[in-house]
Amino acid sequence: MKIRVDLDLCQGHSVCIDEAPEVFSVEDQLDDYPKVKVLNFQPSAELQNQVRLAARYCPNKVITLIEDNE
Amino acid sequence: MKTIPIVSGAKPDTGHIEEYSANFVQFLLRAEAECGVLAEYNLAGQETILLSGVEAQEFFFRGSDENLSRAAAYQAMVPVFGPGVIFDAPPDKMKSQLKIQVDALRYQNMKNYAPVIAQEVEDWIADWGDEGELDFMDEFLELTIHTATHCLLGKDFRDKMTAEFKTLYRDLEAGLQAIAFVDPYMQQPIFDRRDRARERLEEIITAMIDERRNSDIEYNDALATFMTGTYADGSCLTSTEVTGLVIATIFAGHHTSSGTSTWMLTELARHPKETSAIVEELNAIYQKDETLSHNALREMPKMESFLNEVLRVHPPLVVLMRRVINDIEFDGHAIPAGKTVAISIFGSHRNPEYFPNPEIFDPSRTEPETMFAYIPFGGGRHKCGGNAFALLQQKAIFSALLRRYSFEIVDQSNSYVDDLSGMVLRPKSPCRLRYKRRVS
Numbered sequence: 231m232k233i234r235v236d237l238d239l240c241q242g243h244s245v246c247i248d249e250a251p252e253v254f255s256v257e258d259q260l261d262d263y264p265k266v267k268v269l270n271f272q273p274s275a276e277l278q279n280q281v282r283l284a285a286r287y288c289p290n291k292v293i294t295l296i297e298d299n300e
Numbered sequence: 301m302k303t304i305p306i307v308s309g310a311k312p313d314t315g316h317i318e319e320y321s322a323n324f325v326q327f328l329l330r331a332e333a334e335c336g337v338l339a340e341y342n343l344a345g346q347e348t349i350l351l352s353g354v355e356a357q358e359f360f361f362r363g364s365d366e367n368l369s370r371a372a373a374y375q376a377m378v379p380v381f382g383p384g385v386i387f388d389a390p391p392d393k394m395k396s397q398l399k400i401q402v403d404a405l406r407y408q409n410m411k412n413y414a415p416v417i418a419q420e421v422e423d424w425i426a427d428w429g430d431e432g433e434l435d436f437m438d439e440f441l442e443l444t445i446h447t448a449t450h451c452l453l454g455k456d457f458r459d460k461m462t463a464e465f466k467t468l469y470r471d472l473e474a475g476l477q478a479i480a481f482v483d484p485y486m487q488q489p490i491f492d493r494r495d496r497a498r499e500r501l502e503e504i505i506t507a508m509i510d511e512r513r514n515s516d517i518e519y520n521d522a523l524a525t526f527m528t529g530t531y532a533d534g535s536c537l538t539s540t541e542v543t544g545l546v547i548a549t550i551f552a553g554h555h556t557s558s559g560t561s562t563w564m565l566t567e568l569a570r571h572p573k574e575t576s577a578i579v580e581e582l583n584a585i586y587q588k589d590e591t592l593s594h595n596a597l598r599e600m601p602k603m604e605s606f607l608n609e610v611l612r613v614h615p616p617l618v619v620l621m622r623r624v625i626n627d628i629e630f631d632g633h634a635i636p637a638g639k640t641v642a643i644s645i646f647g648s649h650r651n652p653e654y655f656p657n658p659e660i661f662d663p664s665r666t667e668p669e670t671m672f673a674y675i676p677f678g679g680g681r682h683k684c685g686g687n688a689f690a691l692l693q694q695k696a697i698f699s700a701l702l703r704r705y706s707f708e709i710v711d712q713s714n715s716y717v718d719d720l721s722g723m724v725l726r727p728k729s730p731c732r733l734r735y736k737r738r739v740s
Contacts, residue, residue: 238362238681242399243688245407261395261532263402263681287598289688291671 231278232296233271240265240292249287250280266292301634304349305335315342321478323720325618328644338633344482348621348640351630352647354654358672359630360643361680363622365391370682372623373640376480379495380472380551382502385544393531400529400537401545402685404452404522410689412520413451414594414696420447421700430737433710435730436565440558445469447693448550448557452522457508465504471497472547473555476723481621498547505543522549553686553693556616559726560690561697563614564607566716567661568698569707569733571606574663578602579702579738586703597695602663607694609663611676612655615645616724620678645675646725705735 233253242264246254255267273281285293307330310316320327320343331339332352339350351360360368371387371394378388386394424443445466450458475484475494484491509527512519526542537545568575581602588596621642628635635641650658654673655665667674677684684690709716710732719728 239683241402241681241683241685243402243405243407245688248407259399261392261399263399263685289691290683 231273231281231298233268233273233281234294234296235266235268235292236294237265237292239290241290242266243289245287245289246284246293249284250277252277253281254284301629302632304338304340304633304635307331307335307339307341310342314344317342317344317478317482324478324723325646325718325720325725328619328642328647329650332644332647337631340639343478346482346640347638348642349635350642350644352644353651354648354670354672356630357643357648357675357679358670360620360622360641361672361678361682363628363641367624367626367628368622368641369625370622372625373621376476376484377548379484379491380475380498381548382498382540382544384538385541386548389541396529396531397537397541397545398685400526401549403529404525404549405686405689407688409520409522409525410692411594413689414597414692416450417447417693417696418700420450421697425701425704428705428735428737431735433732433734436733437558437562437727437729437731440561440565441470441554442466443697444554444558444561444693445550447697448553451689452549453508453546454519454521454523457523465501468497468501468504469550469554472501472551473724474722477721478723480723501547502540502543505546506539509539509542522546549686552684553690555722555724555726557690557693559616559724560610560614560694562727562731564610564694564698565701565707565733566709566727566731567610567613568606568702569709570713570716571661571663574602574606575702575706578606578698582699582703585699594692597692597699600695600699603695603698604691605665606663607691607698608667608674608676609661609665612649612665612674613661614718614725615649615676616726617676617678618646618723618725619644643675645678648673648675704738706738708734708736710734 240263242256244256246266247256253268253270253273255269256264257267258264282295285295307316309319311318316327328350331341331350337353337356341348351357374387386397389397420443446458449461471493475490477490512527523546526537526545530536581600585596585600619642621640624635624637624639624641627637649655651673652658654668672679677687716731717728718725
């Protein structure tokens, strides 16, 4: 699995850090919305389900996943 | 460069403002039908270009702040939000304020909101009895001001809230009409009422801020977030700015949410088969999770598809605008600085390329792949920061409501229509529905 994020769309709602804190963090920006930071672009198999939930429940659809079989 | 076609019917001095004010929804549909992707019209001097179709809408949403200004296009909001707040603040301060506003709606805060909304619904229906009839437009205006103030400003504020506060909000909201986008300061009774309401709201909210500043109690709601938020230089927001953010946050969610709830309930009443399936879905969830946690609320496929279709057919905001600051170009057309560009959410949601038979209410539709066709909350970096809260609120309201009561329309089905007198779409009042307690 590979992770892509579109920072332009991110407003720091922080759903992702609730679902997968090992993979995502949200960092404050100067004069802009907080933005997601991917800590691990190729999460291990054990984390992948959490990552899928983070992508699914992100209110702004910031996170795109490329599954290995695609 | 290609020329941009001009919508027919312009009057010499005022352009299209008269037709636009009377029915801007139909006007925008006509503009697109007549001119295509780019359609120019004139609102009492403000030359505006409607951009239609997914590519043009993506161009609109991806435009940079330097080229396309929201602040310049939304000066009608300045007398509502107050001086120095959002569209009246310098760009860097505006960004900080919007960031502080969204901070209050972060996921970690949102988790506290679901039970608050459910409790408000319980209190609301407590004296309904077994059956009856209500004007739900009125009811939802009241319920959503309760939920918004309770979630955002805390229980102490909600408990002390008076009828005056609600009246003030209505006056404030009634000032937002098409004419306000031409000149929000002209002599008009609706604008006088708007300004008096804004002044009085500032008194009420400032008193509350002062009370909190002098108290040792620690609060954990949106008002606390606004009061402790800082600009880049470390300075705090002034009381006027905090008040402005409070007003703006409630304002953004009140008419939009109450209109959506009313349409939601009306469409549910019109579609008993789909409603039964939603109730079944709810019963299954409640069996596992009696208190209806935030986690339970986020996965309700049937309820969500129905809600998405309500937002497609009845998007609360019809039109979004930006002022062109630097000359731009789209598809071989020059769009010079000084003009306004607009997109029609209502029109986009009726694009047959993405929504076949667009006039048919069909919750089984699948969402288009592109992010720029289905846009009830706008898109791009300025997408409505309250979108997650708004959806959570609708799901919490209808989860509590539908399990207890069933609903039927009272009047002819086709008499439930949009009220076009304001800039936010909602059903025309009275929106009468009959309710009946469910027997389990």
